[in-house]
Amino acid sequence: xxxxxxxxxDQRIVFVRDVLRGEASKSELCxxxxxxxxxxxxxxxxFEEHGLAGMEDLPSVxxxxxxxxxxxxxxxxxxxxxxxxxxxxxxxxxxxERRYQGxxxxxxxxxxxxxxxxxxxxxxxxRHRTPAYTQPFGSCQEAxxxxxxxxxxxxxxxxxxxxxxxxxxxxxxxxxxxCQGMERAYTVPTKTIFESSFREYGLPLAIRTDNGSPxxxxxxGGLSRLAVWWLKLGIVPERIEPGQPQQNGRxxxxxxxxxxETASPPRPTMRGQQRRFDEFRQEYNEQRPHEALEQLTxxxxxxxxxxxxxxxxxxxxxxxxxxxxxxxxxxxxxWQGQRMYLGEVLAGENVGLEPIWDGHWLLYFCKMPLGVLxxxxxxxxxxxxxxxxxxxxxxxxxxxxxxxxxxxQSVEV
Numbered sequence: 106x107x108x109x110x111x112x113x114x115d116q117r118i119v120f121v122r123d124v125l126r127g128e129a130s131k132s133e134l135c136x137x138x139x140x141x142x143x144x145x146x147x148x149x150x151x152f153e154e155h156g157l158a159g160m161e162d163l164p165s166v167x168x169x170x171x172x173x174x175x176x177x178x179x180x181x182x183x184x185x186x187x188x189x190x191x192x193x194x195x196x197x198x199x200x201x202e203r204r205y206q207g208x209x210x211x212x213x214x215x216x217x218x219x220x221x222x223x224x225x226x227x228x229x230x231x232r233h234r235t236p237a238y239t240q241p242f243g244s245c246q247e248a249x250x251x252x253x254x255x256x257x258x259x260x261x262x263x264x265x266x267x268x269x270x271x272x273x274x275x276x277x278x279x280x281x282x283x284c285q286g287m288e289r290a291y292t293v294p295t296k297t298i299f300e301s302s303f304r305e306y307g308l309p310l311a312i313r314t315d316n317g318s319p320x321x322x323x324x325x326g327g328l329s330r331l332a333v334w335w336l337k338l339g340i341v342p343e344r345i346e347p348g349q350p351q352q353n354g355r356x357x358x359x360x361x362x363x364x365x366e367t368a369s370p371p372r373p374t375m376r377g378q379q380r381r382f383d384e385f386r387q388e389y390n391e392q393r394p395h396e397a398l399e400q401l402t403x404x405x406x407x408x409x410x411x412x413x414x415x416x417x418x419x420x421x422x423x424x425x426x427x428x429x430x431x432x433x434x435x436x437x438x439x440w441q442g443q444r445m446y447l448g449e450v451l452a453g454e455n456v457g458l459e460p461i462w463d464g465h466w467l468l469y470f471c472k473m474p475l476g477v478l479x480x481x482x483x484x485x486x487x488x489x490x491x492x493x494x495x496x497x498x499x500x501x502x503x504x505x506x507x508x509x510x511x512x513x514q515s516v517e518v
Contacts, residue, residue, distance in 0.1 A: 270287070312341070314343070328451065443483065
């Protein structure tokens with residue numbers, strides 16, 4: 106009969122004591138205690154190795170789980186996680202599979218358990234998911250179709266210097282073209298950064314931004330000096346609707362990662378902060394796998410634009426049917442003997458007007474419609490207002506522009 110349930114540990118101790126005394130053979134003692142010879146050998150060996158503690162029952166948990174990561178691989182995963190604390194299990198796995206081909210890595214779920222076991226998992230609050238707003242990204246089917254730009258919310262470095270990071274990405278590949286810390290979000294330094302980007306990567310077809318300065322203004326059509334420059338280069342200035350950051354969601358998601366990796370905590374000086382931005386940009390483009398890109402990196406998909414930055418910025422040109430007016434330094438044009446104010450951002454430029462209906466003229470710069478000039482009221486109506494009044498339709502807008510939600514304009518790609 107096997108060990109009695111009550112006092113089993115005591116019986117094992119007595120059995121081993123009798124064996125060690127040698128007064129009876131081990132086989133005879135096993136028969137006396139009602140156990141098999143292998144069981145008797147096991148308890149004698151356990152006593153010799155662990156003493157009285159070896160007489161206790163051991164946990165029934167297996168020594169090794171079949172899905173457990175080998176110790177060497179686990180150490181590599183933990184080391185990689187320490188370097189990239191914002192990378193989740195799938196991103197860690199994709200990075201290691203690309204770098205160490207032929208190695209049998211554990212599944213992402215196993216990696217997640219490993220991180221939790223070492224206290225390196227970060228819990229996330231459950232969020233109510235809503236259908237994605239996809240319309241602004243309808244034209245992002247290839248590199249350089251649309252670039253996204255924005256100023257990440259400003260913060261102070263440790264020496265109290267204000268840092269406004271200007272970021273530029275390619276919407277298709279998520280390639281981070283620029284991440285430049287600036288002390289102020291002014292037009293001239295912003296233009297300098299865009300110019301260096303154009304020289305290095307070529308020209309996109311459109312640039313999507315919000316409605317803040319220096320990307321937009323209260324001038325006619327919402328144009329800013331930066332937008333005027335883009336239009337002369339053949340770039341459409343797209344603008345999302347006010348208060349709708351999800352329309353530039355790809356760029357905003359990058360900003361979250363940027364904040365986690367570079368601004369918590371901020372660096373001691375602006376120079377040190379910029380050095381961290383540069384490190385992040387290289388890692389984000391060339392090392393960090395992206396789930397939306399099927400775990401490829403942005404550098405795997407991005408290619409420079411075939412449209413090179415010109416040696417000389419061309420002037421706006423208009424067709425034979427257009428009436429061309431020069432915008433004076435005061436921001437006014439002369440129209441039928443009177444002056445009409447358009448905005449100083451267009452000073453020194455030519456605008457075009459084409460008749461559309463009974464004293465109403467479509468006003469545009471390059472190929473971007475700015476509004477409708479009303480002869481009778483001596484007023485320029487916005488494109489949206491003109492469409493509501495029935496003076497203008499989307500099909501009547503100059504190609505390749507079509508009216509997008511809000512004040513933005515979208516290029517057909």
